[in-house]
Amino acid sequence: MKTQARAKAPKTQYVAITEDVQQVNKEVEKAYTLMVDAATNLLKRFDIAKFRTFALMDHTKNEQNTNLVKxxxxxxxxxxxxxxxKDGKFYIFIDLGHEAIEKFGSMLTNNLLRECYQLTQSNDNTIGIEYALRVNYLPADQLHNFYYRRIVEGETGYVSIGTVEKEAA
Incomplete structure (x- = not known):
């Protein structure tokens, strides 16, 4: 008598998200939007357009994407x-590029991080969304390679490119 191995049920990539998680995710997304606004505002001080140019991606419009949101x-x-x-919670990752810090110093990045920590901190001693902010340091050209590739590839159905106006002196 042959024994047959049981076929394993395929794992799904979908997670049941509770109403509480949905509410917290809304707060994390709101903080993300405010962080992007702060980052965009910080770019206004640069004379050269390259340093004021950015790409926004709405990954929910990209069918090949599974975990990225924006x-x-x-x-x-x-x-x-x-x-x-694993749990359906939103997280915000900030990747800092080595070359930009080396070229312009740490003040610009410190201003952004100060704003980001302020947006996610808990003011009422609850857990809040402090868990959601993750900061990474990218050595060498990892960040710039990704940035330039996005700019060169241009706008798509889920990528838009913009340049902030220079701040008046």
């Missing part, structure tokens, strides 16, 4: 809103 990338930073496949 993304902002510029010469200086990459700010990504993503969803954990």
């Amino acid at each position: 993304e902002f990338i510029c010469y200086h930073w990459n700010i990504t809103l993503s969803m954990s496949p």
